[in-house]
Amino acid sequence: MTATDVAEQPAVADETRDRPARAPWTIRRVALLLAPGLIYLGVREIGLVVLAWMSAETHFPIGDALTSWDGQWYLGIAAGGYDTVPLNLGDAFGQRSAETPLAFFPGYPKLINYLAAPFGGGPGAQMFFAFAITVVAGVFCAYGLSRIGRNVSDGSYRVGFVLVALFSVAPMSIVLSMTYSEALFCALAAWALVGVLERKWIMAGLACAAAGLVRPTSMALVLAICVAALVAVIKRRDGWRPWMCGLIAPAGMLTYLAWVGVRTGDALGYFKLQQRGWESQFDGGLATWRFMVDSLTHPLSVLEGVTIVVILAAFVLLVIGFRMRLPWPLMLYGIGVLLMDVGSNGMMASKARLLLPAFVLLIPIAVALANRRTSTMVLTLSGLTVVTSWFGAYAVTVWSYAI
Numbered sequence: 001m002t003a004t005d006v007a008e009q010p011a012v013a014d015e016t017r018d019r020p021a022r023a024p025w026t027i028r029r030v031a032l033l034l035a036p037g038l039i040y041l042g043v044r045e046i047g048l049v050v051l052a053w054m055s056a057e058t059h060f061p062i063g064d065a066l067t068s069w070d071g072q073w074y075l076g077i078a079a080g081g082y083d084t085v086p087l088n089l090g091d092a093f094g095q096r097s098a099e100t101p102l103a104f105f106p107g108y109p110k111l112i113n114y115l116a117a118p119f120g121g122g123p124g125a126q127m128f129f130a131f132a133i134t135v136v137a138g139v140f141c142a143y144g145l146s147r148i149g150r151n152v153s154d155g156s157y158r159v160g161f162v163l164v165a166l167f168s169v170a171p172m173s174i175v176l177s178m179t180y181s182e183a184l185f186c187a188l189a190a191w192a193l194v195g196v197l198e199r200k201w202i203m204a205g206l207a208c209a210a211a212g213l214v215r216p217t218s219m220a221l222v223l224a225i226c227v228a229a230l231v232a233v234i235k236r237r238d239g240w241r242p243w244m245c246g247l248i249a250p251a252g253m254l255t256y257l258a259w260v261g262v263r264t265g266d267a268l269g270y271f272k273l274q275q276r277g278w279e280s281q282f283d284g285g286l287a288t289w290r291f292m293v294d295s296l297t298h299p300l301s302v303l304e305g306v307t308i309v310v311i312l313a314a315f316v317l318l319v320i321g322f323r324m325r326l327p328w329p330l331m332l333y334g335i336g337v338l339l340m341d342v343g344s345n346g347m348m349a350s351k352a353r354l355l356l357p358a359f360v361l362l363i364p365i366a367v368a369l370a371n372r373r374t375s376t377m378v379l380t381l382s383g384l385t386v387v388t389s390w391f392g393a394y395a396v397t398v399w400s401y402a403i
Contacts (some may be wrong), residue, residue, distance in 0.1 A: 032157055035146075035157075035161055036139075036142040036143045036145070036146040036160070036161065036164050037139045037142055037143065039142065039161055039164050039165050039168065040138055040139055040141075040142035040164055040165075040167075040168050041135075041138075041139065043165060043168035043169055043173075043385055044135075044138065044168060044173070044176060044177055046385055046386075046389055047173065047174060047177060047385075047388075047389040047392055047393070048177055049389075050386075050389035050390055050392075050393050051065060051066075051174070051177075051389070051392070051393040051396070051397070053393070054390070054393035054394065054397045054398070055393075055397055058397045058398060060396075060397040060398075065178075065393075065396040065397050066131075066177060066178045066179065066396075067127075067130075067178065067179045068178070068396055069402045069403060070104070070180055070181075070402075071130075071178050071179035071180055072086075072089055073085065073089055073101065073104050074104060074108055074109045074112070074130070074179055074180070074181065075109070075112075075126060075127070075130060075179055076089055076101070077101060077104060077106070077109035077110075078109035078110070078112035078113045078116070078126050078130065079113075079123070079126060082101045082102060082106075083098075083101075085101045089101075091103075091276075091277030091278060092277060092278045092279065092346075092347060092402070093277070095277070099263070099264055099269070099273045100273065100277055102260050102263060102264070102269075102270065102273055103270075103273055103274055103277060103278065105181070105213055105214050105215055105216065105256060106213060106256065107181065107184065107185075107210065107211075107213035107214035107215075107252075108133065108180075108181035108184050108214055110213075111129075111133055111184070112126055112129050112130045112133060113126070115129040115132075115133070116128075116129045127179075130179040131179065133183075133184060134176065134177065134178065134179065134180070134183045134184070135177075135183075137183040137184040137186075137187040138176050138183040138186075138187070140187040140190075140191070141167070141183060141186045141187035141190050142164045142167070142168070144187060144190025144191045144193075144194050145160065145163045145164050145167055145190050145359060146160035146161060146163065146164055147160065147190075147194045147198075148160070148163065148190065148193060148194060148197065148330070148360070148363075149161070149162070149163040149164075149363070149366060151194070151197040151198065151327070152326055152327060152330070152363055152367070153324065153325060153326070154324075154367050154371075155367075156370065158370040159363075159366050159367055159370040160366075161370075162365075162366040162369045162370045162377065162381070163359070163362060163363060163366040165381045165385075166362040166365055166366055166369075166381075166384075167186075167359045167362060168385075169381065169384045169385045169388045169389075170356055170359075170362075170388065171306055171310050171352050171388050171391055171392070172352045172353040172355075172356055172391075172392060172395065172403065173356065173388060173392060174389075174392025174393065174395060174396060175353055175356065175392075175403070176356075178396070181214050181215055182215070182353070182356050182357065184214050185211055185214040185215040185217060185218070185357060186356065186357050186359065188207045188208070188210050188211035188214065189207075189208075189211050189217075189218075189221050189333070189357055189359075190359070191203065191207045192204045192205075192207035192208040192211060192221060192225055192249075193221075193224070193225075193329065193330060193333060193360070195207060195245075196224070196225060196228045196329045197327060197329070197330075199232070199237070199238055199241075201229065201232070201238060201241035201242050201244065201245035202241060202244060202245065202248075204225055204228075204229075204245050204249070205225065205229075205244060205245035205246070205247070205248030205249045206248060208221050208222060208225045208245075208248070208249035208250075208252075209248050209249055209250070209251045209252040209253075210252055211252065212249075212250065212251065212252025212253030212254070212255075212256070213252040213253070213255070213256055214252075215357070216253075216270075216340075217337055217340060217354070217357050218252065218253045219253065219336065219340065220333055220335075220336025220337045220339075220340055220357075221249075221333060221336070222249050222250045222253055223332065223333075223336050224329050224330075224332040224333035224336060225245065225246075225249040225329070226245075226246050226249050226250065227329070227332060228242075228329040228332075229242040229243070229245040229246035229249070230242075230246060233246070256270075257270050260273075274346075278346050278347060279345050279346055279347075280344055280345060280346035280347075281344065281345050281346075282340075282343050282344050282345075283343070283344065283345050284343055285342050285343045286345075287344075287345035287346070287348075288311070288342050288343070288344075288348070288351065291304075291348040292308050292311070295308060296308070301399075302391070302394060302399075303349060303352075303394070303395060303399050303403075304348075304349075306352060306391060307348065307349065307351050307352045310351070310352040310355060311342060311351060311352075311355075314338055314342075314355055314358060314361055315338070317361040317362070317364055317365070318331075318334060318335065318338060318361060320364040321334065321360070321361060321363060321364055324363075324364055324367070326360070326363055326364075330360040330363070331360070333358075333360060334358050334360040334361050337354075337355065337357050337358040338355070338358055338361070340354075341354040341355050341358075347401075347402060349399070349401050349402060349403055350402065350403055353403055369381070
């Protein structure tokens with residue numbers, strides 16, 4: 001053996017020792033990559049298991065539960081458009097006119113229709129893609145929420161993961177497994193807010209525009225995104241991109257509202273048909289206040305009681321969010337969703353569901369739980385999963401009114 005050979009031996013040994021050291025890093029990266037989706041899907045799977053149990057106990061078919069109420073409307077619109085929705089579907093008063101289906105934004109049902117068309121567009125294909133969109137959108141939302149959790153003050157991967165779990169166990173998270181549009185809207189809203197936080201203005205504008213075709217809650221999102229873009233323009237940050245974001249963001253919502261205006265012959269046609277069919281109009285919260293007082297002074301149902309708790313908790317979390325100095329675009333969006341829900345008349349049983357897009361209000365809880373011991377965090381989230389899974393199953397199998 002030469003001197004050169006001897007000198008080279010330690011280098012070979014060091015290289016060999018280095019190889020195992022890189023493996024844990026790779027495993028950690030994979031775990032971080034998969035965690036948001038796995039957390040979300042795991043929690044939702046538990047919710048479905050509890051729903052299956054409740055379905056068996058109440059003799060209410062699980063398929064009917066997962067496609068009930070608004071789900072039937074979306075599937076009806078997906079099947080043939082607004083003009084061919086089954087006549088058995090009516091508004092909150094059981095009435096029906098040619099304008100009634102226009103209360104439902106087209107983004108979710110049209111996406112079902114487009115995806116199902118190459119496969120014949122039959123009821124089976126539509127049902128499959130309705131659930132597929134809900135599941136995939138929920139996963140995308142989970143990754144957006146995880147990103148938001150890393151971008152706030154005191155944020156981290158852990159905060160993001162807890163935020164995903166909290167969103168997945170929200171009191172009316174059952175709709176994230178139904179043929180409802182909440183999962184799709186929340187996914188687009190989450191990524192629009194990520195775009196603002198990370199100053200990716202084009203992404204924020206496009207996601208907001210798409211969300212504007214999915215749910216009327218997009219009004220709160222458009223407000224937050226456009227104000228953020230305006231502030232960036234005033235501060236002369238990021239060149240032309242905030243300008244483009246501000247122009248793109250409201251396009252989806254304004255396009256649909258204008259189309260409904262043309263169909264009804266009234267520029268305010270959408271808001272008037274909501275008022276006629278669902279008594280949905282902004283009254284500053286008077287109807288919600290009366291509902292809470294009436295519920296608390298009479299025999300209280302489970303759903304009404306939880307709805308009141310959710311509303312009160314939302315206001316408390318809003319105050320805590322301000323004290324934590326969370327990014328103001330997030331808070332502006334949260335305020336918008338909260339005011340649209342609590343400040344409007346309409347179906348009180350839907351209040352908790354309509355607060356689901358206000359996921360930014362969960363950030364204070366996520367930060368608090370992430371700073372606790374892992375055992376405390378896991379036990380808390382596990383308990384919430386069991387309780388809210390039962391409540392969601394109760395809402396669609398026992399509660400006899402629309403949610």
